[in-house]
Amino acid sequence: METARIHRVGTxxxxxxxxxxxxxxxxxxxxxxxxxxxxFKLWPLILVGLxxxxxxxxxxxxxxxYDKGAIVLMFILAFFAMGMAGADMVFQxxxxxxxx
Numbered sequence: 001m002e003t004a005r006i007h008r009v010g011t012x013x014x015x016x017x018x019x020x021x022x023x024x025x026x027x028x029x030x031x032x033x034x035x036x037x038x039x040f041k042l043w044p045l046i047l048v049g050l051x052x053x054x055x056x057x058x059x060x061x062x063x064x065x066y067d068k069g070a071i072v073l074m075f076i077l078a079f080f081a082m083g084m085a086g087a088d089m090v091f092q093x094x095x096x097x098x099x100x
Contacts, residue, residue, distance in 0.1 A: 009057045010067040013049040014074040020045070021081055028085075036085045046078060 024042070027034045050071065057064055 006063040006065055008065050008067040008070070009054055010050065010071040010074070013046070013053045014067075014070040016049055017046050017074050017078065021078060025081060025085065036089055039085065040082060043078060043082065046074065 021039070024034055024039045028036060028039065
């Protein structure tokens with residue numbers, strides 16, 4: 001007897017988001033070809049990716065499980081990364097004297 005494979009919705013999107021945001025932050029830190037403003041504006045892609053994964057998963061709803069832990073972790077880490085980038089922006093403006 002074969003057991004059906006369980007598809008955990010959210011894990012693929014989480015992996016893609018971590019890679020994409022990680023690459024964008026690395027590009028900003030080392031090459032400075034992308035600004036924090038662009039990275040901040042791209043956060044809705046997390047929701048788009050998750051929505052696409054949910055729709056594709058429901059085509060064959062064999063054993064479908066929502067990976068709530070991965071989804072929550074994805075949002076926590078994305079907002080943490082954006083908060084750290086915001087703090088870096090404030091420190092850069094403070095050091096250059098442009099903030100006040």
